Amino acid sequence: MSARYGMVIDLDRCTGCGSCMIACAADNNVPVLPKATARTGLTPLLVRKVSNALEGTARREAFIPIMCMHCEHETPCVTVCPQQAVEVDKATGIVMQMPQRCLGCRYCMTACPYHARYFNWWDPAWPAGMEKSLNPGVAVRMRGVVEKCNMCHARLHSAQEKAAALGKREIDPADYVPACVEACPTAAIRFGNLADKNDPVSQEAHSPNAFRFLARLGTEPKLYYKSSEAWVRALAESASGPVPENKSSEKKLAEVQHG
Amino acid sequence: MASTALTGSSLTDGNLSDKNLPDKKWIPRDANRTSLPRFLLWLAPWAALLALGIYAAGLCLYYGLNQTNMDNRFAFGLWIFLDLGVIALGAGAFFTGFLVYILKRAELRPILNTAVVVGFICYSGAVGILGIDVGQPLRFWFTFWHPNTHSMLTEVTFCISCYLVVLCLEYIPILLRNRQLRKLPSFLVFEHQLHKLVPVLAGVGTLLSFFHQGSLGGLYGVLRGRPFAFRQGIFIWPSTFFLFILSAIATGPSFLMLVTAAVERVTNKQLVPRDLFRRLGFISGVLLGVYVAAKSIDTLIWLNITSPSAGFAAWQYYIYKPFGTPILFVEIVLFGLLPAFLLTYHRTAAHRGWLLSAAALACCGVLLNRFVLTVQTLALPTLAFDEFLHYTPSWQEVASFGGVLAWGVIVYSLSYRYLPMFAPLKGEDTHVSGD
Numbered sequence: 001m002s003a004r005y006g007m008v009i010d011l012d013r014c015t016g017c018g019s020c021m022i023a024c025a026a027d028n029n030v031p032v033l034p035k036a037t038a039r040t041g042l043t044p045l046l047v048r049k050v051s052n053a054l055e056g057t058a059r060r061e062a063f064i065p066i067m068c069m070h071c072e073h074e075t076p077c078v079t080v081c082p083q084q085a086v087e088v089d090k091a092t093g094i095v096m097q098m099p100q101r102c103l104g105c106r107y108c109m110t111a112c113p114y115h116a117r118y119f120n121w122w123d124p125a126w127p128a129g130m131e132k133s134l135n136p137g138v139a140v141r142m143r144g145v146v147e148k149c150n151m152c153h154a155r156l157h158s159a160q161e162k163a164a165a166l167g168k169r170e171i172d173p174a175d176y177v178p179a180c181v182e183a184c185p186t187a188a189i190r191f192g193n194l195a196d197k198n199d200p201v202s203q204e205a206h207s208p209n210a211f212r213f214l215a216r217l218g219t220e221p222k223l224y225y226k227s228s229e230a231w232v233r234a235l236a237e238s239a240s241g242p243v244p245e246n247k248s249s250e251k252k253l254a255e256v257q258h259g
Numbered sequence: 260m261a262s263t264a265l266t267g268s269s270l271t272d273g274n275l276s277d278k279n280l281p282d283k284k285w286i287p288r289d290a291n292r293t294s295l296p297r298f299l300l301w302l303a304p305w306a307a308l309l310a311l312g313i314y315a316a317g318l319c320l321y322y323g324l325n326q327t328n329m330d331n332r333f334a335f336g337l338w339i340f341l342d343l344g345v346i347a348l349g350a351g352a353f354f355t356g357f358l359v360y361i362l363k364r365a366e367l368r369p370i371l372n373t374a375v376v377v378g379f380i381c382y383s384g385a386v387g388i389l390g391i392d393v394g395q396p397l398r399f400w401f402t403f404w405h406p407n408t409h410s411m412l413t414e415v416t417f418c419i420s421c422y423l424v425v426l427c428l429e430y431i432p433i434l435l436r437n438r439q440l441r442k443l444p445s446f447l448v449f450e451h452q453l454h455k456l457v458p459v460l461a462g463v464g465t466l467l468s469f470f471h472q473g474s475l476g477g478l479y480g481v482l483r484g485r486p487f488a489f490r491q492g493i494f495i496w497p498s499t500f501f502l503f504i505l506s507a508i509a510t511g512p513s514f515l516m517l518v519t520a521a522v523e524r525v526t527n528k529q530l531v532p533r534d535l536f537r538r539l540g541f542i543s544g545v546l547l548g549v550y551v552a553a554k555s556i557d558t559l560i561w562l563n564i565t566s567p568s569a570g571f572a573a574w575q576y577y578i579y580k581p582f583g584t585p586i587l588f589v590e591i592v593l594f595g596l597l598p599a600f601l602l603t604y605h606r607t608a609a610h611r612g613w614l615l616s617a618a619a620l621a622c623c624g625v626l627l628n629r630f631v632l633t634v635q636t637l638a639l640p641t642l643a644f645d646e647f648l649h650y651t652p653s654w655q656e657v658a659s660f661g662g663v664l665a666w667g668v669i670v671y672s673l674s675y676r677y678l679p680m681f682a683p684l685k686g687e688d689t690h691v692s693g694d
Contacts, residue, residue, distance in 0.1 A: 039330035039648075050644045064644070076484040082412040083401040103401055104324075104394020106334035107412050113484030113641040115332055119394065121325040143323045144394025213642060216570035217483055235643040237570045 004072070004093035004195035005151055006222035007181070008204045009065055011232055013188035014047070016063030021045050023183030024067075027152060029138045031124035042118045044068070044149040045180055052231045062232045065180070065189065068116045068149040069213065069221030070095045076219060077108035077117065085146075093195075093222060094151045102145035109146060113214050114221075117148045151191075152178040194222060211236040285439050287679045291528075302672060305665040312662015315655040316391045324394060328653040333637050337652040338392045341660050343475055343629040345381040346419070347503070348622060351511030352378020352426060353468035356461035358542070366538060369531045370515055372433050372680045377518055379426045380670050384663035386423055391659060411477040418471030425464045429457060436679050469504055476503025479632045486571040488636040490561060498557045499632070505553060509546035510625040512539040513602070513618035520615050522675065530681040540614045544602025547621055551595040558587065579647045582635050590631065594624025 024030070024045040033041060044067060051061040070088075071077075075095055078086045085101040086108055088094070097117075109117045123143045126134070134140070137154035141147050159175035173193070181191040192201025204210065205224040211233050212221050227233055279294035286292050293301075319326045329336040355374035358364040390396045402416045435441065435450035473496065479488040480497025490497040516539050523530050566573035577584045601607045601617035608614055638648050674680055 035325065037330070039332060040325070041331075048644060066642075074483060076482065079407075079409045080412060080481065081407055082410045082416055083398075083405045084407045085401075085405075101398075101401060101405060102395065103398050105392075105412065106329075106394070107410075107478075109331060109334035110637065111482050111484050115642075115645070118331050119324070119334065121330075122323060142395075146394075214484075214570065216568075217486070218569075219483060237643070 002091050002093070002195070003193045004222060005191065006070065006093070006194040006201065006205065006224065007178075008190045008192075008201050008210065008224045008226055010188045010190070011062050011064060011225055011227040012229070013186040014063045014065065014184075015186060015188075016047055016049060017185060018047055019183040019185055020065055020180035020189060021047055023179040024149070024152075026133075027135055027138070027154075027179035029124075029134045029140050031122075031140070032126050032130065033122050035122065040119075040121050042120065042147065044116075044118060044147065046116075050232070050235065060229060060231065062227065062229065064225070064232075064235075066114060066116060067180075067223070068095055068112075069114055069219075069223045070149075070151070071219035071221050073218060073220035076111040076113065080107045080111045082107065092151075092156065094153065094156075095148075096150055096153065097146060097148050099139070099141040099145040099147060104144040104146065106146060113217060113219075117146050119146050120144060152180075155179070209233065282677075285437065285677050287438060287677070289683075290679070292676055298672070298676060302669060305668045305672075308661050308665035309669060310662075311658050312660070312665060315658035316387075316662065318655055319391050319659065320396070324392075326653060326655045328651055328656065330650075332648050333650040335633055335637060336650060337656045337660065338388050340630050340633040341663075342385040342388055342392075343633060344626045345663070346385050346472070346475060347507040347510060347625045347629060348514040349378045349381025349385075349511070350468065350472060350507035351515040352381075352429075353422070353461075353464045354508045354511045355515065356429070356457075357465040360458040360461035361465065366535070369535055369682055370519060370539065372678075373519055373522075374515055375426065375429045375433060376671055376674050376680070377515060379423075379430045380667040382419065382423045382426055384666055386419060387666075388659060388663060411474045411481055414474040415471050415478060418467045418474065422464055422467040422471060425460050425467065428453065429460050429464070432457065433674070433678055433680070437677055468507075472504045472507040473500040476500045476632075479636060482636070483569075485636050485639075485641065486566050486569040486573075487576050487639050488632060489565065489569065490557065491565050498553075498560075502550065502554055502557060505546065505550040506625050506628060509543055509550045510621045512543040513547075513598075513621040515539060516543075516618045517615065517622065518671075520611075522671075526675075536611070536614055537608050540602040540608050540618065543618065543621060544599050544608070547595060547599035547602065547624075551591060551599055554595065555591060558591070576635075576639055579639070582631075582638070586627070586631060586635075590624060590627050594620050594627055598624065 021043065025042075028044065030042050030044065036042070046066050048064045048066055049061060050064060051059060054060070070093060072088070072093060075086075075088055078088055078095065082105065083101055083103055085098045085103070087096050087098075089096050104119070106119055109115075109119060120141050120143050124140050135154065137158065155178060156171075156176050159171040162175055163169070163171045178191055181189045190201050190204065192199040194202045194205060196202055204226065207226065209228055210224045210226045212224055213236055215221070216237055225232075225236070279296065280286070280292070282295055292298070315326075327336060352374045355367055355371055359367050359371055390399070393399070402413060406413045406417070432450050432454045435446050435453075440446050441450075476499035477497055479485070480490040480492065480499030482488045488499075490499050492498050492500060516536050519531055520536070562573040566576075574584075576582070577587070598617040598620040601613055602621070607617070634650070638650070640647055
């Protein structure tokens with residue numbers, strides 16, 4: 001039976017500590033690039049800070065972990081890749097990136113509305129000695145290819161190998177947990193099978209406060225977010241239009257909140 | 260140095276002694292060409308620019324694309340914009356071939372060689388830049404080995420590669436008409452046989468060009484995740500597919516006019532019959548008018564239906580400076596409707612100055628269209644908490660493309676000097692060029 005792995009991220013619980021980012025980078029052998037900037041760095045999982053732009057006690061802030069949304073329908077990056085280096089795994093629903101086949105044309109990055117894809121602008125490098133701590137289960141990506149969150153596919157492989165060793169066809173859900181989910185100290189990121197109606201994550205994805213970013217594009221992202229704050233949920237769509245350059249995004253959000 | 264050649268006495272000087280023309284035996288018979296030192300002086304700055312471009316490209320290939328100012332949001336930059344631009348301007352090659360060989364418009368034949376050479380320059384330059392622009396250029400063959408038939412980029416890669424081969428095959432007969440090369444019997448036979456194939460090549464080139472010009476438009480039109488670029492379409496093709504074809508065939512002849520006029524200016528010679536520009540201008544103007552109408556309808560559908568249905572209020576794309584609504588006006592009216600009128604109205608079309616100005620406006624229009632689609636699409640935010648982004652190309656990006664420009668000038672200059680690019684004009688000075 002094919003799974004549809006997805007996540008529900010409870011933004012009320014997210015403290016913006018960045019543990020998920022660190023765990024993601026460590027588990028997936030993301031290189032340390034001294035010359036990288038905020039716009040050229042490799043952050044397959046990026047926690048972004050937003051606020052309602054009000055002052056004093058009315059001020060509210062939230063942290064939003066952004067990563068590949070693993071779009072299910074007409075996946076923008078999959079349809080554009082000229083050489084099938086990106087695909088939706090039919091068995092898991094995970095959007096897979098194959099760096100070994102990537103041409104580095106970056107068309108997929110142009111296609112992604114979430115800016116969740118990253119290009120290796122530099123050769124991978126780590127501070128002296130740190131290379132000894134690399135995860136042997138994850139291949140290091142070379143310069144000139146695109147990478148992104150693959151829901152810690154190496155962990156899925158390990159779980160599948162374990163199940164096979166035990167003579168099972170299905171993995172034990174407890175054996176496959178992405179690094180960010182495991183590292184989150186407040187359990188804000190939850191991972192599960194959205195195709196299984198009994199899965200708590202699947203149920204949570206349909207709770208009243210759950211939403212998906214840019215759902216109106218029709219790409220059926222498999223990352224859900226949850227917030228009890230209306231102003232945070234209002235960020236889901238860009239129906240209010242892009243934020244003017246001379247106007248902070250926070251100010252715009254305040255307008256959204258107060259109609 | 261270049262300006263000396265441009266503004267001083269022309270690059271075509273008569274009565275030169277053999278001492279100043281050591282390459283005379285390579286120059287078409289009866290053709291009037293400038294002295295070799297002056298010609299080399301003209302080439303020198305372009306050769307320097309080409310060398311700088313090769314150096315910059317080498318840096319990008321050796322150290323990686325961190326030499327550019329592109330980033331994870333601005334994943335496409337100056338190179339893609341200019342690639343799309345030169346490919347559109349180079350459309351005159353296939354379209355002229357189509358008009359001459361398929362539609363039998365023999366009166367356009369005098370411009371055919373220029374069309375082929377300009378097309379060759381544009382496409383070879385674009386492919387060269389694409390070779391630097393990808394992160395793993397040695398994997399270019401992967402697209403042929405593992406093609407994703409749903410990707411517009413696959414179609415672009417296939418068609419551009421094949422069309423560049425077609426252009427080479429069309430260029431070879433011109434090349435083999437060189438006086439010295441013609442002396443080799445095997446070359447003469449080869450050229451003769453190849454020449455017989457040219458109508459077939461023109462047909463194949465037309466087919467390939469229609470598809471890749473369209474696919475370049477489709478490249479952005481299919482981007483569901485970028486509502487600024489996303490368009491509804493017909494069957495599997497977004498409207499930009501057809502708009503790109505139309506805009507390319509509308510401006511291709513205009514660009515040929517500009518190139519020929521520039522060569523006439525530099526050489527101080529009339530190279531094509533006077534009424535040819537008018538004919539090209541009329542074709543360009545009519546097609547531009549059709550394009551402007553189609554573009555206007557498409558814009559209205561996009562503003563009122565496509566973008567709002569994706570959750571984006573379309574007018575708000577234009578709140579960012581310098582990408583305000585005037586850009587729409589400039590693209591559709593100033594660079595579209597106005598040149599279409601000037602190129603087709605008999606009084607303005609009869610005036611060389613108006614004709615060339617209109618052709619220049621049309622070319623600016625197609626470049627602006629490609630700029631908007633490539634750069635503005637990426638600069639605009641998609642998520643509610645994204646910011647509008649700016650991007651300035653690095654010197655390596657600019658120099659690499661400068662190298663392409665220099666490559667174009669050098670190839671054209673050499674072709675003009677050593678190949679019979681233009682047939683002698685009836686009733687004109689027969690020393691213009693020779694064959």
